[in-house]
């Protein structure tokens with residue numbers, strides 16, 4: 244089978260994992276810190292502003308805690324978003340305000356957000372769809388004017404740049420996912436960017452049991468007013484969502500290869516674009532504008548007979564998929580009466596073709612041949 248997403252790991256990861264096992268320090272430690280610093284350096288940003296976690300989903304729920312979503316708050320989210328974004332809002336009893344996306348890029352824009360802003364709007368959570376940056380300047384201007392927090396779900400946009408700045412580092416908070424199918428993986432894992440020292444400190448507490456002063460050893464803590472050297476203090480109820488050294492080691496090996504991955508993904512993306520342009524029965528994604536450097540995470544097309552094509556590819560050994568089921572259609576969120584035509588159209592006609600660095604030229608040829616055969620039958 245040709246997978247739609249796939250991890251790409253090998254000897255480099257095994258070597259770094261072996262080194263961690265030899266140290267016998269498997270939990271959170273210096274390898275994770277090295278990974279955080281290397282990630283920041285790839286994004287050309289200050290390492291002090293990053294903190295790793297166990298998944299992108301943890302990072303999304305962390306956002307709801309850090310910005311203190313409450314029952315009176317409204318959070319604007321494009322309907323084409325990952326399910327955990329909606330869940331994190333309703334879990335805090337805040338109002339999930341779903342908006343539409345641009346029909347061409349499937350990204351949200353300032354124009355789609357603006358009509359939903361009220362005095363109660365606390366945050367906007369944008370998603371860089373398939374690794375292509377949203378047009379952030381107008382979104383940032385709009386949110387600044389209304390004192391609204393901007394959170395960027397950059398899960399699929401690792402090393403995507405918008406006008407020279409990494410996505411995920413443009414607003415108040417950004418997050419990435421390193422689950423097994425993402426551009427780089429740590430098995431499971433995530434990263435968070437926060438734009439203030441206070442938020443970073445809060446995030447570290449939140450991700451590690453809510454402990455305050457946990458960076459100090461027990462003996463040092465006794466000098467800070469504790470009765471007993473072994474006492475701990477919590478500043479909030481916290482989770483335990485810290486990355487471990489084994490995951491950090493895999494991440495470091497992956498980061499060493501990320502540029503090769505991106506070059507390969509771009510080549511496949513461009514080959515699809517060139518060869519599929521001849522077919523009038525499908526629509527390809529738009530060209531990327533000036534100042535946009537995507538991560539080439541999704542390659543998507545749109546066509547009326549989407550489900551038929553997916554079935555045909557599947558029968559011939561090729562997986563394809565669609566992301567993301569519009570949140571206003573998810574029964575749990577109880578917004579099925581809402582009309583968001585672009586999101587609905589996208590969910591009916593969009594198909595993601597296989598795109599990952601482990602695809603061989605022959606794999607891509609196979610996908611393209613199948614597309615030709617399918618088109619020939621229409």
Ligand SMILES: Cc1ncc(COP(=O)(O)O)c(C=O)c1O
Nearest residue numbers: 298299300325396398420421422
């Ligand atoms: C856009 C987006 N956000 C968040 C996540 C959640 O990340 P994780 O799977 O690491 O929890 C994912 C995917 O898995 C995603 O695609």
